[in-house]
Amino acid sequence: MQLELRHLEAVRQIAEAGSLGRAAARLGVSQPALSAQLRRIERVTGGELFVRGRLGVTPTPLGEYVLSVARRVLGEMEALAAGARAAAPHPTLRLGCIHLVLVERLIARLEEELPDHEIDMAIEHSVTTLTRMLGAGHYDAILYGEVADHEVPLPDSAAARTLISKEPACVRLSATHPLAGQEQIDLVDLAGETWLTIAEDDDGGPEAMVSACLRAGFTPKLRYRINDRKIRYDLIATGRAISLSQPTSPHAEGTVLRPLAGDPLTGRVRLAWNRAAVSERRAGLLYRAAGRAYLDGVPDNTFYRAWWEARPELHPVLD
Structure with missing residues (x-):
C-alpha cells in the first residue's frame, strides 16, 4: 500500500480530534474502519503513530514527523485547489x-x-x-x-x-406567557424557565447565557438541544421552553420576541x-x-x- 492524501487527512484528523471516535465522526466513517485504516498506515510508515491513553490519543515521535509532513502536503494541495x-x-x-x-x-x-x-x-x-x-x-x-x-x-x-460588531440577544417565549405583554424583560424574571438551544451551539452562546444568568442570580435550566427550527418554535409556542434569539428573527406563530433589559448578552x-x-x-x-x-x-x-x-x-x- 502507498500513502495517499486520504491517509494523510486521516492522520491529521486523529491528531486534531484527540481521539479516534471524534476523528471518525469528522471523517464520516465508523471508528473500527478508521482504526483499521490507521493500522495499515502504521505498517507503511514503519511504527506506531499514536499512543492510546485514557484521555485519548497523542502522537509518538514518529507520529509527530508524519503529522508535520501531512499538514504541509495537505496545505499545499488545498492552496493549489483554492488558487486554481x-x-x-x-x-x-x-x-x-x-x-x-x-x-x-x-x-x-x-x-x-x-x-x-x-x-x-x-x-x-x-x-x-x-x-x-x-x-x-x-x-x-x-x-x-x-x-x-x-x-x-x-x-x-x-x-x-x-459584519455586525454588536447585537443584543432577545428572548423568544410563548405568546401566552405571563411576561409576553411586557416591552422588555429582566433576565432575573426568567429564573424558573426551561431553556432550549441548538444541538451544537459552539459559538460561546451557552457559556455566555449561563454566565449572564449567574450574574442575575440564578442557574438556567437547559433541557432541550434541538436544531430543527419548527420543532423549537412549537416547543416555545406551547409554553414548554424559551430560547435566546437574534433580534432580526422573523415572527413565529404563537411566539413573541422581547428584548432583555440592559442588554446582558450580546x-x-x-x-x-x-x-x-x-x-x-x-x-x-x-x-x-x-x-x-x-x-x-x-x-x-x-x-x-x-x-x-x-x-x-x-x-x-x-x-
Whole structure:
C-alpha cells in the first residue's frame, strides 16, 4: 500500500480530534474502519503513530514527523485547489454558514453583488465544523456568529471581517406567557424557565447565557438541544421552553420576541474567507451582500429598529 492524501487527512484528523471516535465522526466513517485504516498506515510508515491513553490519543515521535509532513502536503494541495478556483473567470463561491437569520435573505443579495457567480451554500450547525472545512478547502468563505467574549479560532489561511460588531440577544417565549405583554424583560424574571438551544451551539452562546444568568442570580435550566427550527418554535409556542434569539428573527406563530433589559448578552456576526480562493474585491462584494441581507431584517422588529438607529457606530460600512 502507498500513502495517499486520504491517509494523510486521516492522520491529521486523529491528531486534531484527540481521539479516534471524534476523528471518525469528522471523517464520516465508523471508528473500527478508521482504526483499521490507521493500522495499515502504521505498517507503511514503519511504527506506531499514536499512543492510546485514557484521555485519548497523542502522537509518538514518529507520529509527530508524519503529522508535520501531512499538514504541509495537505496545505499545499488545498492552496493549489483554492488558487486554481480563484483564477477561473467566474469561480463558484462555496459559502458555509451557521443558521443566522440573514442567511434567508442572502441569496437575493448575492445574486445582485455577484451576478456572474454560481453560489454553492450549505448550512452547518457547528462553528467548529465551519472553520475546519474552511481550513480544509471545502468552503471558500464562512458566515458565523460569536457570543459575548468568545472568539472562534480561524485557520492561518483565513482573513476575516466583522459584519455586525454588536447585537443584543432577545428572548423568544410563548405568546401566552405571563411576561409576553411586557416591552422588555429582566433576565432575573426568567429564573424558573426551561431553556432550549441548538444541538451544537459552539459559538460561546451557552457559556455566555449561563454566565449572564449567574450574574442575575440564578442557574438556567437547559433541557432541550434541538436544531430543527419548527420543532423549537412549537416547543416555545406551547409554553414548554424559551430560547435566546437574534433580534432580526422573523415572527413565529404563537411566539413573541422581547428584548432583555440592559442588554446582558450580546453577539457578533463575522465573515471569514480563504485568502487563496477569494480575492479582496470578491470578499468585499460578499461582505456587502451579507451586510445588506442583515439590514433587510432590521425593520422586522420595532424594538430593534429603534435600538439600531440609535447606534450608527455599529452599522457596517457597505460602500
